[in-house]
Amino acid sequence: xxxxxxxxYKALLEAAEREIETIPIEExxxxxxxxxTVLVDLRDPRELEREGKIPGAFHCPRGMLEFWIDPESPxxxxxxxxxxRFVFFCAGGWRSALAAQxxxxxxxRPVAHIRGGFGAWKKAGGPVEAxxxxxxx
Numbered sequence: 001x002x003x004x005x006x007x008x009y010k011a012l013l014e015a016a017e018r019e020i021e022t023i024p025i026e027e028x029x030x031x032x033x034x035x036x037t038v039l040v041d042l043r044d045p046r047e048l049e050r051e052g053k054i055p056g057a058f059h060c061p062r063g064m065l066e067f068w069i070d071p072e073s074p075x076x077x078x079x080x081x082x083x084x085r086f087v088f089f090c091a092g093g094w095r096s097a098l099a100a101q102x103x104x105x106x107x108x109r110p111v112a113h114i115r116g117g118f119g120a121w122k123k124a125g126g127p128v129e130a131x132x133x134x135x136x137x
Contacts, residue, residue, distance in 0.1 A: 013094060016101035021112035023087060025120040031087060032056070032126065038079060042090045042099050043118065048131035051091075051118060055129045062095050069106055080108065089114040089121070 023031070031037045032054065039057040041048070048059065058079050060068055067075040080086070086108060088096040096113035103111045114120065122128055 009094070013097050016097040020097065020100040020104055021110070022093075022097070022115050023112045025114060025116050025124045025126075028087065028089070028114040028121065029124055029126045031085075037085045037087055038082065040086055040088045040099075041118070042088055042095050045131075045133065047091060047118075049133070051122070052128040053131045054089075054118070054121060055127050057089075062090070062099060065099050066102060066106065069103055069108055086111045087114060088112070089117045091117050092119050093117040 028039075032039065033056060039054055041053060041057040041059045042062040042065070043051075043059075044061060045059075053059070060077070064075060067073045068077040069080045070076060071081060086100075086103060088100045088103070088111065090096040090099070093114065093116050096117060100111045100113040116123075
């Protein structure tokens with residue numbers, strides 16, 4: 001029997017957008033480099049390698065978000081315990097809307113996401129640098 005999807009991605013995105021703050025790209029570029037803001041890059045490492053990254057952004061692969069946010073998780077990252085504003089972005093703004101909603105529901109405050117994601121960032125002339133993977137060992 002084929003699957004019947006009752007809630008599609010568009011409905012999920014619309015619900016997330018109603019719950020969280022969406023920042024226009026012009027405002028997002030102005031937030032770059034501020035001490036009170038953490039730009040959180042949710043993209044896959046292959047995307048970073050291919051497209052580059054925002055200097056100073058914290059990379060958190062989308063699949064690890066909940067585990068890195070929760071201080072009781074063995075994978076918790078201290079960046080998510082800081083008293084700062086967390087602004088999520090992905091390539092186009094879909095994953096980041098859902099991630100910001102999840103982070104908000106987990107209790108992380110304040111959170112937002114960038115409308116149009118990294119693609120809009122590049123188009124707006126925001127700073128971009130090459131991604132260099134961390135060396136193991």
